[in-house]
Amino acid sequence: MTVTSSLDPLVTAQNWAESGRDVAIATVVETWGSAPRPIGSHLAIDGEGNFVGSVSGGCVEGAVITEAIEVISSGTPKMLEFGVADETAWQVGLSCGGKIRVYVERLGR
Amino acid sequence: MKFDDLARLNGARQERRASATITDLASGEISLVSEETVPEGPLGAGIADAMRSGKATSVEIDNRILFINVYLPPPRIVVIGAVHISQALARLAPVAGYDLTIIDPRTAFATEERFGDVDVIAEWPEDVLRERPFDSYTAVAALTHDPKIDDFPLSQALKAGCFYVGALGSRKTHAKRADRLKDMGHSEAEIARISAPIGLDIGAANPAEIALATLADIVRSLRRRDLLTQG
Numbered sequence: 266m267t268v269t270s271s272l273d274p275l276v277t278a279q280n281w282a283e284s285g286r287d288v289a290i291a292t293v294v295e296t297w298g299s300a301p302r303p304i305g306s307h308l309a310i311d312g313e314g315n316f317v318g319s320v321s322g323g324c325v326e327g328a329v330i331t332e333a334i335e336v337i338s339s340g341t342p343k344m345l346e347f348g349v350a351d352e353t354a355w356q357v358g359l360s361c362g363g364k365i366r367v368y369v370e371r372l373g374r
Numbered sequence: 375m376k377f378d379d380l381a382r383l384n385g386a387r388q389e390r391r392a393s394a395t396i397t398d399l400a401s402g403e404i405s406l407v408s409e410e411t412v413p414e415g416p417l418g419a420g421i422a423d424a425m426r427s428g429k430a431t432s433v434e435i436d437n438r439i440l441f442i443n444v445y446l447p448p449p450r451i452v453v454i455g456a457v458h459i460s461q462a463l464a465r466l467a468p469v470a471g472y473d474l475t476i477i478d479p480r481t482a483f484a485t486e487e488r489f490g491d492v493d494v495i496a497e498w499p500e501d502v503l504r505e506r507p508f509d510s511y512t513a514v515a516a517l518t519h520d521p522k523i524d525d526f527p528l529s530q531a532l533k534a535g536c537f538y539v540g541a542l543g544s545r546k547t548h549a550k551r552a553d554r555l556k557d558m559g560h561s562e563a564e565i566a567r568i569s570a571p572i573g574l575d576i577g578a579a580n581p582a583e584i585a586l587a588t589l590a591d592i593v594r595s596l597r598r599r600d601l602l603t604q605g
Contacts, residue, residue, distance in 0.1 A: 279384050282377050290375060294399065294432065294441045305430030305443045342402040368441070370402060373376040 274318030278309035278372055287312035288372040289333035293320050294344075298363035312337050320367050321347070333369050342370040379406045383445065390447035390509055394421050397441040399432075447511040448473060449537070449596050451589075454527050455518035456483035456494055459542070462585035463515070464492040470589060472513075477502050479523065499527040513538035513592045515572060519547065525554055532564045538595040540569035540588060569595075 278288045291308040293300070301322035308318040308326060310333035320329055325347045336343050345367045375395070383406055386393040392409040396417070409425060412418050420433040420442055430443045451467050453460045456478035467474040476494045478484040484496035495502050507530070508514060514531035516524035519542060528551070531539040541551060548570040555565050573587030574594065 275380060275387075276384055279377070279380050282380070290380075292397075292441075292443065294397075294430075303429070344399065368397070368399060370375060372380060 272317065274307040274309040277317040281309070281311050281315075282372055287337045289337050289369055290372055291320055291329050291333055291345075291367050291369045293365055294368045295366040296363060297365075300363040300365050302365075308333075310334070310337075321365065325365075325367075329367055329369065336369045337371050340371050342368065344368055375404050379404060382406060387445050387447065390511060392425050392447065393445045394424060395443045395445075396421070397443070399439050399441050447509065449511050449513065449592075450474065451513045451515065451592060452477065452508065452527070454478070454499060454514070454516040454524055455520075455542075456480070456485075456489065456496075457517050458581040459517055459585050459588070461488060462582040463588060464489060466585055466589050470593065472589075472592070475506075477527070478518065499523065499530075503527065503530055508534035508536050510535040510537055512536045513595065514540070515588055515592075516541040517572070519543055521551065521554060525551070525558070528568065529555060529558050529560065532560055532567060538569065538592045539567055540572040540591060542572045542584075543570060545571065 278290055281288045289310045291310065293302055293304050293306045296304055301324070302319055306318070306320055308316055308320045308329060310316045310330050312334060314330050314334060316326065316330055319326065329345060332343055332345055346364070347367070348364045383393055383395065386408050394407050395404055396407065397404045407413065407421060412421050417433065417435055417440065420431065424431050424442045424444045425446070428444060428446050430441070432439055432441050450473035451463070453463060453474065453476045456476050460476050464474055464476065474493065476484065476489065476492060477499050478494070478496060479498045481496045484494045512534070514527060514536050516528050518524050524541060528539060528541060541548065543551065552565045569591055572591065573584055574590045576583070576587050576590070578584040578587040
């Protein structure tokens, strides 16, 4: 993927910020077992819940976006942890059986 | 991360310079380094390791957990020769996430009719490489069979430490090519880095299959590059 691609989360984050939108960046910082996206993968989120990139195979993005919107309004970074999906508890999780930690921070001015 | 750091990071990525961010996960403090500004000491060693392998990692220094994320330039393929194999390779490369540029001074080959919107440059490699030199994140595939066109970029690819250097041609053709590269001052070890005959041995029997074998060869070189001695 080229750096200029509109699918690039960091380029998108910069473009969003330049057009005055609030932006959070989520980053996979640790993985255990089989994780869908490697450490270092990014998801960029704006204050409206628009997002580009991925931190999993689509399994936990919804939860990350919700948390990111909160991080945007509070300004305090957050560490999120997701484990195996537990269907009975309706818990958000990874169906692949892995575990990931995702760091969510607001893009500062 | 601050906006200015993000803009600098994206700038470095666009200029094809390896960069890393170091985040203190407890305080949220972030710093940005590029390949030229890797510091000394244990943190620097962690950063250098991450840049070599292309993998993000965490290190613990003075009881602080530091997350090192690395941003290597996207791999790109430069093909010398706007030939039949290049037409197939130009279609396969983007699917695998590689940028691709074709250089061929022969205007009869390097036509829009044959390549559509592919980045094709109808100039001599000598002229193109002055403006857009190879780097270690470039794969070079020389496909013209013509020493006048292929030899210079092959030599440049070896000097630049390109992660893949391949050349089309039979073993006999390649033996002659190796002699010429030796005359140009390259060592046997350098010349041995050239993948020739080009591509993984999958019994490729036509241009499209040779293109596929070449792309697979390139992927293998990229993903296993940390097993190679850095050039």
